[in-house]
Amino acid sequence: MTYYLNFYLDESGNAISDFFVVGGFYLNDSDYQNIQVYESKIKSNILKTEKSIRNYRNNFETDLKPYEIKKEVKWNNLSLNNKKALSSKIRFNNQTNISMISSLKDWQSKYSKQINLEAIYNMMVKNLIERTIKSLSVKKIIKNKDILNIKVYIDQRRISIKTKNNKQQKFKALEGYLKTYFYWNLHFKDIQIKVIQFESISHPLIRYADYFVGSIASMCNFLNNSEKSWYQNADLIFEQMHKKVPCTCSQTIVKQSKIIEQIISLCQKHNHIRKSKN
Structure with missing residues (x-):
């Protein structure tokens, strides 16, 4: 059986940040048409939410x-x-939200x-995917005899030399790294991996990932007693983000x-509170 896994990822932070976060969400199903239905519903949810936020800002x-109008709504704004x-x-x-967090100073x-x-x-992208696969395997959702078809959608990453070839090399390098690692370390009938890079301005699913990793990074800084105003009430936002998904x-x-x-x-x-209510 072919089993489908789609990841939608963004990042928050840079080399001098206290915390660096990679995350977003994933969709999984044995029928790819179901994933397309979920994608459509999430896109609609994000577009409607952004419209209401724009209206609130203007009024x-x-x-x-x-x-x-021609620019995306970003977490930082x-x-x-x-x-x-x-x-x-x-x-x-x-969808299942996911995040991988690094303390770069401790690293x-x-x-x-x-x-x-x-x-x-x-490495963080690899860890996110690998741990998701292992979790689904433990739950018997996927089996070693299955073919895994994995798509990884990532934001157009900021790089120092902004050329088309350089950008292409960046995500091709990630794709090659993932293919090699999973071929050697995960034992399934076959693992097919494709990394797809998008500009977030035209892809609501990548913007969803931006909002989620932004909330995680904000919570990290909130708990770290940052006095910056934009981390205010990050604990409330974090809790709200976890209530339904x-x-x-x-x-x-x-450690x-x-x-x-x-x-x-x-x-x-x-997660425990949400499950107990359901």
Whole structure:
């Protein structure tokens, strides 16, 4: 049997950030038409939510810069009221939210290496996919005799030399890394992997990933006692994001940061609360 897994990922942070987050959500099904239906519903949810946020900004937040029609709504540009509205309007359409969190300072301290964000990003994407596959395998949703068809949708990543060939090399390198690693380390009949890079402005599913990783990064900084105003009420947004949609938050290195361990514990707590209500 062919089993389908689609990942939609973005990142938050850079080489000098306290925390670097890669995440978004995934869809899985043995029938690809079902995944397309879920995609359509999530897109509709995001577009309607963004429309309401734009309207609110234009009508009630006139002291703030209005959202330009031809530009996307980004997490970093949302006001607190916008974030509250966004987190309350996200609907469950069979997606599972996922995040992989790194404390770059602890990473550098533990391994005594300079930060190579490209390598760390690739490893975090690999870990997200691998742990998802292993989780589905433990639950008997997928079996070793299955063919896994995996698509990884990622945002057009910021790079220092902005040329078409350079961008293509970046995600081709990620695709090659994933193919080689999974071929050798995961024992399925076959694993087919394709990495697809999109501009988030034209893809609501990538913007969903941006909103989710933004909420996780904000929560990391909130728990780290950041005094910056844009992390205000990050705990409320985090809780709201976890109320309706199942989530797996994880860390790149075990026991690398007490803050990240708190995030994981809170994620598990909210998952338990949501399950008990259902």
